[in-house]
Amino acid sequence: MSSRLLTQSPGVDAEFSIPRYLTHLARSNLAPTLTPPSRPRVCVAPGEIGVTFIGHATVLIEMDGVTMLTDPVLAQRLFVVKRIVAPGLPAGGLPEVDLVLVSHGHHDHLHVPTHRRLPKRDTIAVVAQNLGDLVGSAGYARVVELGWGNQLEHKGIKITALEVNHWGTRGLLPDRRGYAGFLIEGPSGRVFFPGDTAYTPLFREYGERFAIDVAVLPIGAYQPASFRRVHMNPEDAWQAFLDLRARYLVPIHWGTFVLSYEPPDEPPRWICRLAEESGRESQLALLEHGEGRAFPPR
Numbered sequence: 527m528s529s530r531l532l533t534q535s536p537g538v539d540a541e542f543s544i545p546r547y548l549t550h551l552a553r554s555n556l557a558p559t560l561t562p563p564s565r566p567r568v569c570v571a572p573g574e575i576g577v578t579f580i581g582h583a584t585v586l587i588e589m590d591g592v593t594m595l596t597d598p599v600l601a602q603r604l605f606v607v608k609r610i611v612a613p614g615l616p617a618g619g620l621p622e623v624d625l626v627l628v629s630h631g632h633h634d635h636l637h638v639p640t641h642r643r644l645p646k647r648d649t650i651a652v653v654a655q656n657l658g659d660l661v662g663s664a665g666y667a668r669v670v671e672l673g674w675g676n677q678l679e680h681k682g683i684k685i686t687a688l689e690v691n692h693w694g695t696r697g698l699l700p701d702r703r704g705y706a707g708f709l710i711e712g713p714s715g716r717v718f719f720p721g722d723t724a725y726t727p728l729f730r731e732y733g734e735r736f737a738i739d740v741a742v743l744p745i746g747a748y749q750p751a752s753f754r755r756v757h758m759n760p761e762d763a764w765q766a767f768l769d770l771r772a773r774y775l776v777p778i779h780w781g782t783f784v785l786s787y788e789p790p791d792e793p794p795r796w797i798c799r800l801a802e803e804s805g806r807e808s809q810l811a812l813l814e815h816g817e818g819r820a821f822p823p824r
Contacts, residue, residue, distance in 0.1 A: 541750035554784035555608045567616035568818030573714050578818030581613050582782035590712040592683045594625040596719050597635040604633050607783050614816025622647040629721020630705035631657050631696040655704030684711040690723035692756050715739035725762040729769035741772035744779030749787035760796035776811045
């Protein structure tokens with residue numbers, strides 16, 4: 527696996543200062559934690575792809591009888607950062623999951639206590655390279671590490687780890703932790719989940735190689751400007767969606783934790799405006815926390 531991005535960090539710019547940033551994060555503790563309405567679990571018919579936005583980068587994906595959960599974080603607090611919206615779980619809670627996908631080891635994407643309490647049924651954890659030790663005691667039937675280009679097949683679903691533009695350090699010092707996006711393929715279609723990423727020309731390559739049905743793309747944590755080295759703003763995400771040639775866009779990584787300077791409600795308003803200006807509103811699936819949607823066959 528290439529290591530050229532493994533130690534990359536957001537860096538700094540004129541807007542950024544550690545005291546200001548810590549104060550900004552601490553201020554989020556004063557915001558109330560909203561509870562999203564309880565919604566029934568989305569009904570996924572044969573040939574459809576179901577996507578439910580739990581919050582941040584945690585998404586429940588259902589297709590071809592297989593349930594998958596991405597970057598599960600159900601914690602109410604991450605150090606000094608408090609959730610501003612509680613996890614949007616389906617009525618009755620999460621179903622048992624077949625596959626858990628972990629894109630990288632940052633604490634807002636890999637929360638070890640969440641992994642320990644997930645409902646499991648011979649569940650396999652599929653993680654980026656050098657993350658297996660973090661979830662090895664969480665009760666999974668297997669933990670599989672995938673470097674870029676590596677694949678796993680399970681119950682008719684193929685998971686491929688793909689290169690994205692982020693970084694993988696768990697703590698403050700370089701530790702060789704990996705990171706990856708995931709292409710999920712089954713008889714019903716393809717879902718692309720990059721985890722965290724900045725924009726990269728690789729999206730054009732993936733759009734040419736794969737017929738992607740649903741692109742689950744992050745749209746938040748882009749201010750100060752240096753954060754865009756490793757994150758996308760809505761304009762970046764919209765360009766990524768076009769490059770990927772996906773049928774539908776599901777925005778994530780917004781409105782759950784206050785991790786950056788932009789207002790929490792700015793990313794969804796911005797992405798809606800871009801979709802409207804391009805006349806592609808029907809391809810944008812902006813899901814509220816806990817909302818699910820079944821996407822029809824191609």
